[in-house]
Amino acid sequence: MKHVLITGGAGFIGSNLAIRLVREKGCQVTIYDNLRTGSLANLEEVRHNPLLDFQEGDILDLPKLSDTMKGVDTVFHLAANADVRGGQSNRRIDLDQNTVGTWNVLEACRVNQVARYFFASSATVYGEPDIFPTPETMPLIQTSVYGASKLAGEAMAQAYSEYDDMQVVIFRFVSWTGPSYSHGVVRDFCGKLKQNPGCLHILGDGTQKKSFLDVRDGINGLLHAADHGTGRVQIYNVGHDEWVNVNEVAETVVDALGLTGVQFDYGGGERGWKGDSPLVLLDTTRLKSLGWSAGIGILQSIRDTVQSLKKAGLA
Numbered sequence: 001m002k003h004v005l006i007t008g009g010a011g012f013i014g015s016n017l018a019i020r021l022v023r024e025k026g027c028q029v030t031i032y033d034n035l036r037t038g039s040l041a042n043l044e045e046v047r048h049n050p051l052l053d054f055q056e057g058d059i060l061d062l063p064k065l066s067d068t069m070k071g072v073d074t075v076f077h078l079a080a081n082a083d084v085r086g087g088q089s090n091r092r093i094d095l096d097q098n099t100v101g102t103w104n105v106l107e108a109c110r111v112n113q114v115a116r117y118f119f120a121s122s123a124t125v126y127g128e129p130d131i132f133p134t135p136e137t138m139p140l141i142q143t144s145v146y147g148a149s150k151l152a153g154e155a156m157a158q159a160y161s162e163y164d165d166m167q168v169v170i171f172r173f174v175s176w177t178g179p180s181y182s183h184g185v186v187r188d189f190c191g192k193l194k195q196n197p198g199c200l201h202i203l204g205d206g207t208q209k210k211s212f213l214d215v216r217d218g219i220n221g222l223l224h225a226a227d228h229g230t231g232r233v234q235i236y237n238v239g240h241d242e243w244v245n246v247n248e249v250a251e252t253v254v255d256a257l258g259l260t261g262v263q264f265d266y267g268g269g270e271r272g273w274k275g276d277s278p279l280v281l282l283d284t285t286r287l288k289s290l291g292w293s294a295g296i297g298i299l300q301s302i303r304d305t306v307q308s309l310k311k312a313g314l315a
C-alpha cells in the first residue's frame, strides 16, 4: 500500500481511514469524492499534509476517475449512496450510485492495473437471516434495494478479480458510530431531540436489536485485513460482539444530551421501515482470526458520537 485511492474519502468512514493511512502508515493517499454527503472539514487534520491529495470528482465520471487513479496500487471503494431507507421511494439511486458506480471503479482499477481493491459492503446483504451471530457463509436474500446494490458490487468485484488477478477484500459492515459520524439512528435521534427535547419519535417498536461498531475499531479492522489477510477474494464481517436494542440507543442519546423526562413515541411494528433488518449481529470470527478485536463498547461509542455531533452543532 504505497499509493492508495479512497473513493468517498471525505465521508464518515473514508476520512477516518485517510487520516490513519497518512499518519500511521505513511501512505500517499488520493481522495476522490464529489462532496455530496462528505466534507473537507472531516479531513482538516491532514488537509495540508503533503501525503494527502484531494480530487473532487464523481465515480460516475469514468474518464476522470481513471485518470485520477494513475499510479495507484490500492483502492478503497467507499463512495456510495449510504442511505438504506431511501431506496424504497427512489428505486434508481442505489443502481446508479452503488451498482454502476462500483462497476466504474472496477473498470478504472482494471485500466490502471490496481493490485488490491477493498470494498465497503454491508450487513444488509444478509436481509433477515435466521442465525445470530450471522456468519459470512449465510445465504444472501435481499430485503432492500441498497442491500441488493451492495451484493451486486461484491459479485462484480469477484468477477474482476478472476479476470484481472486483482486481490479483492469485501467488508460487510454493521452500523458504525464515532467521530465525523454522518448519518444513522444516533444522528436522527439527536436531530429530532434538537427540534423537540420533550419527545422522541422512534421508528418501529424500539425492540429492534442491532450491533454497532466504533469507527476507530472499524478502521483497525480494515487495516488488519490489509496487513494480514491472504487469498485472492476475501470476505469479512466487521462488527461488534455486543448488540443493543433501539430503546437502549435512545436512552443513551437522551442521557448523553443531558435531557430528562423525554417521552418516547413509537411508529410501531417490528421493523423501522420496509427493508430494515430488525436484528443485526455479525459473526466476526474470520476477522478476529487475523488478530483484530473491537475494544470500544457500543454505548460508549454512542456517547462519544453524541459529543462529536454536539461539537459540530448537530445535537
Ligand SMILES: NC(=O)c1ccc[n+]([C@@H]2O[C@H](COP(=O)([O-])OP(=O)(O)OC[C@H]3O[C@@H](n4cnc5c(N)ncnc54)[C@H](O)[C@@H]3O)[C@@H](O)[C@H]2O)c1
Residues within 6 Å of the ligand: 007, 008, 009, 010, 011, 012, 013, 014, 032, 033, 034, 035, 036, 037, 038, 039, 057, 058, 059, 060, 077, 078, 079, 080, 081, 082, 097, 101, 120, 121, 122, 123, 173, 174, 175, 176, 177, 182, 183, 184
Ligand atoms: N456508516 C455505516 O454505518 C455503514 C454501514 C454499512 C456500509 N457502509 C458503507 O460504507 C461506505 C462509507 O459510508 P459512510 O458512512 O462513510 O457514508 P458517507 O455518506 O459519510 O460517505 C460517503 C462518501 O462518498 C461520497 N460520494 C457519494 N457518492 C459519490 C459519487 N457518486 N462520487 C464520488 N463520491 C461520492 C460522499 O460525498 C461521501 O463523502 C459506503 O459505501 C456505505 O454504503 C456504511
